[in-house]
Amino acid sequence: MYDTLLRHPFMSDExxxxxxxxxxxxxxxxxxxxxxxxxxxxxxxxxxxxxxxxRVLAEHAFDMDAMAHGTVLGGNAAIPFVKQAKAALPDxxxxxxxxxxxSQDILDTALMLLLKPRLEACLALMKRSRKAGCALMRRHAGxxxxxxxxxxxxxxxxxxxKVAQWAENLAQAERRLRDVTETGLYLxxxxxxxxHSGLDAQGLEVMDRxxxxxxxxxxxxxxxxxxxxxxxxxxxxxxxxxxxxKVALDVSLLTQSEVxxxxxxxxxxxxxxxxxxxxxxxxxCARLRAAARQIHGQAATLSHAGAQPLERGLGEWHAEWxxxxxxxxxxxxxxxxxxxxxxxxxxxAETMRRNLTLxxxxxxxxxxxxxxxxxxxxxxxxxxxxxxxxxxxxxxxEYAEVxxxxxxxxxxxxxxxxxxxxxxxxxxxxSQEQVRRALAVLESM
Numbered sequence: 001m002y003d004t005l006l007r008h009p010f011m012s013d014e015x016x017x018x019x020x021x022x023x024x025x026x027x028x029x030x031x032x033x034x035x036x037x038x039x040x041x042x043x044x045x046x047x048x049x050x051x052x053x054x055r056v057l058a059e060h061a062f063d064m065d066a067m068a069h070g071t072v073l074g075g076n077a078a079i080p081f082v083k084q085a086k087a088a089l090p091d092x093x094x095x096x097x098x099x100x101x102x103s104q105d106i107l108d109t110a111l112m113l114l115l116k117p118r119l120e121a122c123l124a125l126m127k128r129s130r131k132a133g134c135a136l137m138r139r140h141a142g143x144x145x146x147x148x149x150x151x152x153x154x155x156x157x158x159x160x161x162k163v164a165q166w167a168e169n170l171a172q173a174e175r176r177l178r179d180v181t182e183t184g185l186y187l188x189x190x191x192x193x194x195x196h197s198g199l200d201a202q203g204l205e206v207m208d209r210x211x212x213x214x215x216x217x218x219x220x221x222x223x224x225x226x227x228x229x230x231x232x233x234x235x236x237x238x239x240x241x242x243x244x245x246k247v248a249l250d251v252s253l254l255t256q257s258e259v260x261x262x263x264x265x266x267x268x269x270x271x272x273x274x275x276x277x278x279x280x281x282x283x284x285c286a287r288l289r290a291a292a293r294q295i296h297g298q299a300a301t302l303s304h305a306g307a308q309p310l311e312r313g314l315g316e317w318h319a320e321w322x323x324x325x326x327x328x329x330x331x332x333x334x335x336x337x338x339x340x341x342x343x344x345x346x347x348x349a350e351t352m353r354r355n356l357t358l359x360x361x362x363x364x365x366x367x368x369x370x371x372x373x374x375x376x377x378x379x380x381x382x383x384x385x386x387x388x389x390x391x392x393x394x395x396x397x398e399y400a401e402v403x404x405x406x407x408x409x410x411x412x413x414x415x416x417x418x419x420x421x422x423x424x425x426x427x428x429x430x431s432q433e434q435v436r437r438a439l440a441v442l443e444s445m
Contacts, residue, residue: 010291012332015118019325021064027110028081029057031214032098035189038209039099042202049096053089060088075318078103078110100191100199100206104224104317108188111321112216115233118328119181122240125335126174127445132342133167134443136160141435144425145261145352146363153363156356156424159261159347161431164438166250170243171442176236186229187211190222193311225308230320234302237327241295244334248288251341255282261352265344284341291334298323298330356424360392361385361399364422368403371421375412384408 008016036050062084070080082103086094098106141160146153189207190196196203211218223229254261264282301323305316356363365385372381384406392399400419403409409418420426 007326010287010294010333011326011329012118012121012336014121015329015332018117019114019329021067022062023114024077024110025062025064025067025081027113028078028106029054029085030113031106031109031210032085032101033057034210034213035099035101035206036096038206038213041209042206044199044202044206045096045099049093052093053097056089056093057085060085074103076103076107078106082106100196100203101189102192104312105189105191105222107321108223109214109216111324112185112187113214114325115328116181116185116215118332119177119185122328122332122335123174123178123181125332125339126170126177126240129335129339129342130167130171130174130442130445132339133163133170134439136163136342136345136347137167137435137439140347140349141432142425142428143347143349143352144356144428146355153355153359155363155366155429156427158428158431158435159349159352160435161428162250164435166243166247167442168438169246170240171445173236173239173243174445176239180233180236183217184229184232185216186219186223187214187216188219188223190224194222194224196222224312225310225317227302227306227308227316227320230302230324231306234299234324234327237331238295238299240331241292241299241327241334244288244331244338245292247338247341248285248292251345252282252285252289255285259351259355261348261355263346263348265340265346267344284337287337288334288341291330291337295327295330295334298327302327353425360389360394361402361422362389362393364399364424364427365389367421367427368399368418371418372403372409372413376408380408 033050033054036045036053039045040047040050062081067077067080067084070083071077074080082098086097089097137160139160140163141158143159144156145159145162147155147157187207187210189203189210191198191203196206199206207222208218219229251262251264253259255263263280264284302320305313305319308314308316361368365388368388369378369381369385372384375381376384384403388399388402388406391397392402395402400415400422403418403422404413404415
């Protein structure tokens, strides 16, 4: 399959290893054993049944090829799983296995069990990135650089506040992901049509007890065709992808040869070109953006599958499984790369300062015009500030010196005051205060 070269490089190796077919089967076994255990405790099943079911399932070698074929015939993996499991059980246990459950109960719950540790791993990675981001913010709280709007130079900011924006963007997504992980991973248990047929009033109690045993949240009601839990999870994952992609987009733009304000971590063999030996491509950013774009598409698929007919989805439920798992594995892979990027990001402060002077004094024309306006009037000040910026650029002279030499300015403004006014390093607004404010929150999360 093409997965090894075209899909897996963007995913988490640890996540992929924990979500193989056998892991899904093991999760379904866990669900069935938990169900039997709680039914036994409620007197629905005879004593000793759950332990014997657990023993048989642990020793049984499931035929994965037959299960794959059975999935095609039955429409989902739980159907051939239950068939194989029952065939392995002694006759006296067959009637007690899968009691009151339907295939969607087992599969939805098993998927929640697979996803939970992966989401917890993602939260740990986000914490790691946040720590690295805070270190960058502290180090560069006062490092001046060009702020750019509509891809053009605008006014100075600091690199620290740029990182603060990245980090807070991701922190908002992290809060959403944590909320879903802690309160939105639901057990599924409703039986054939979602009303616990055959269990009657005990059905809800079974549902609550099995959820607690499995470490999942018990829903208010079974959610066979209410896919809000999936949409909440998908939305949180997609929000993380947006935050990651924002970082990757900005960093990749700042690594351009003509900008060169940052560089990705230097890793031997990484970032090379097959035809141009001199290149150092931002490959981490490429991986991040590729993963994010795929997650956006998967979120769209899950949204399109959200409205499902009557009491069981016809293709919509089936369309959720792979995109949901893929999105989480891509998110985990992207967060591994994000942590590596932030921990090893090379920041070129001198280049940032040099780029502030590329347009002569144009980037500081606004504060210069404001200062001169009190003396010359607004229109005249705007004209002189603009003309001086062009002269500074063409003659490669300092903007302040050009302004001070202008006949309309000479002798009318204190030189030191004007130089301070057009120093990009001093015209950074609330950048440093924003960094301090962000650090107070982000370091306490």
